[in-house]
Amino acid sequence: MSKFFTRMGDGSAVFLSEAEIRRDLEEGMLDAADRGKIPELTDDEMERLYQIITDPQKTVSIERGNEVVMTFDAGTLKLPVRAGLPVDRMTTVLTHERVLCSDTMEIGNADYSYKQLKNIVHEEAASMEFTQLNCIIPVFYGAMPNLGLYTKPDGPVDNWSELLPMAKIGEARAAQEEAIEMAVKDMVYIASILYEAGADGINFDTVGASGDGDFLATLKAIEILKSKYPDMAIEVGMAGEFVLGMHGQLEYDGTRLAGLYPHEQVKVVEKAGGTIFGAVINTNSSKSLPWNLARAVTFSKACSEASNIPVHVNAGMGVGGIPLTNTSPTDATSRVSKSLIEIGKADGL
Amino acid sequence: MLIIEDAIKEAQEAIVKCDENKAVAIAKQAIDAGLDLVKLLNDGFSAGIRIVGDKFGRGEIFLPELILSAEVMKKVTEILETAIVSDSAKEKKAVILIATVEGDVHDIGKGIVVSLLKTQGFEVVDIGRDVPVDKIIEKAIEVNADIIGTSALLTTTLVEQQKLEEELRARGLRDRFKTIVGGAPCTERWAKKIGADAYGEDASDAVVKCLKLLEK
Known part of the structure; x- marks a missing residue:
């Protein structure tokens, strides 16, 4: 029986038979449908996924006309940090514009948290101004x-990661509520200065990494920013496929945030005033690419169908079905990108 | 008259619903009725905790509920263990030393793993974050740990897990401890490569793997 080259979620090569690939596609898709309580993919879509996975080409591409817009998170950290190229941020942005043909780009600091930026925000604003003078593409x-940075020893608030294991639930919740107010203030402060310095948009990245409080702080900051700057483009990229309930009872406009999956997350982001939603679907490193991809596509499709704003699915290291490796293998990345766009209905990546 | 099947079902429900009064009542009734308390603990209350862990992994319940369930579990375990003549349930317990490796200050995931491990009766010694290998080994010896668990969120700090394995081998201590590794960039393949005994994909998986390590 012939076998097809594919990968595991940790990036290692694996050869699977048609039956094994179809089984993994089915199981991954059903896992997403079950967890998210969302519709399953159709038979045609599953067949298409199978064709994409087993395409003999090393890398695949979308059909002409299906091109989508690309946005980036930690944009200017990718070439210098991830790829180890000794280039400054301006060069990174221009390389993306003039060599990689990126649609947009993002400037970010090595201390990639709003709280840490307060001391250097005016230098960041100057960098943004110079970059805008030199490039054409929109720059976020x-x-x-990063709500965790407000906790001891990095910040003034009691550390809920220490309080929770001690069953001090009330104290842990109160600490999170206190941190939310501080984070909102910092996010609005930094975003306002950078927007006024010429940023075409603001990206809130890895939202929810510290749980539902992290998500609520972002939504509140967006509300304030949209009232100050109605035309501001705001991208919200999530940290994981469901919102971790570190608090568990926080709500936004009557919706409990903990446990929301992408198709539900996007609705609250939309309500707060977000203009682009970066859905995240976690890659399971112990499962195959077919399993992870079918799962990611199922979540992506449901999210895109529920949304009234563009959905840019996170497609990078360990998310969106892409294997968890420092440098993503292009055979997998291209298959994931094509599937998310053509079956998962992503508006962008 | 309470029968074991009903007691097991109700014990699971009490844990899942964080219902301390009900859990304590079932435990006391089971003692009075002379039921198999080890079975009740393992198939009822502990199974309930596994359901809670699974629900947590699916985003259906949240950390505070998880902690509350763990507290209920702690209470009924105390009651039942006092009454259990056989020591079989206690034999499953182990000491696990857990740390985030040197150079890495991320501990949200580790905190969740600690909470889940406690729910399963592990004695957890959490020595915090940014912990050098020397200190991990020193402390593991001091608390007589059965398992050493290390977490790393960064690709740059992942190598500390490898360093721990090498250092344990160099000191002739490798067979004294079981090791488990986890964290965002960590994979099964990495665990095998460095010679760790287990890899936890997420918090729930880490607990399952630790329980399996005890069987070895």
């Missing part, structure tokens, strides 16, 4: 809400 400014 991005960082993470």
Whole structure:
């Protein structure tokens, strides 16, 4: 029986038979449908996924006319940090514009958290101004809400990661509520200065990494920013496929945030005033690419169908079905990109 | 008259619903009725905790509920263990030393793993974050740990897990401890490559793997 080259979620090569690939596609798709309580993919879509996975070409591409817009998180950290190229941020942005043909780009600091930027925000603003003078594509400014940085020893608030294991639930919740207010203030402060310095948009990246409080702080900051700057483009990229309930009872406009999956997350982001939603679907490193891809596509399709704003699915290291490796293998990345766009209905990546 | 099947079902429900009064009542009734308390603990209350762990992994319940369930579990375990003549349930317990490796200050995931491990009766010694290999080994010896668990969120700090394995081998201590590794960039392949005994994909999986390590 012939076998097809594919990968595991940790990037290792594996050869699977048609039956094994179809089984993994089915199981991955059903896992997403079950967890998210969302519709399953159709038989035609599953067949298409099978064709994409087993395409003999090393890399695949979308059909002409299906091109989508690309946005980036930690944009200016990718070439210098991930790829180890000794280039400054301006060069990174221009390389993306003039060599890689990126549609947009993002400037971010090595201390990629809003709280950490307060001391250097005016230098960041100057960088944004110079970059805008030199490039054509829209340039976002991005960082993470990173609510954990407000806890001891990095911040003034009691550490809920220490309080929770001690069953001090009330104290842990109160600490998170206190941190939310501080984070909102910092995010609005930084985003306002960078927007006024010329940023075409603001990116809130890895939202929810510290749980539902992290997500709520971002939504509140977006509300304020949209009232100050109604035309501001705001991208919200999530940290994981469901919102971790570190608090568990936080709500936004009557919706409990903990446990929301992408098709539900996008609705609250939309309500707060977000203009692009970066859905995240986690890659399971112990499962195959077919399993992870079918799962990611199922979540992506449901999210895109529920949304009234563009959905840019995160497609990178360990998310969106892409294997968890420092440098993503293009055979997998291209298959994931094509599937998310053509079956998962992603508006962008 | 309470029968074991009903007691097991109700014990599971009490844990899943974080219902301390009900859990304590079932435990006391089971003692009075002379039921198999080890079976009740393992198939009822502990199974309930596994359901809670699974629900947590699916985003259906959240950390505070998880902690509350763990507290209920702690209470009924105390009651039942006092009454259990056989020591079989206690034999499953182990000491696990857990740390985030040196150079890495991320501990949200580790905190969740600690909470889940406690729910399963492990004695967890959490020595925090940014912990050098020397200190991990020193502490593991001091608390007589059965398992050493290390977490790393960064690709740059992942190598500390490898360093731990090498250092344990160099000191002739490798067979004294079981090791488990986890964290965002960590994979099964990495665990095998460095010679760790287990890899936890997420918090729930880490607990399952730790329980399996005890069987070895």
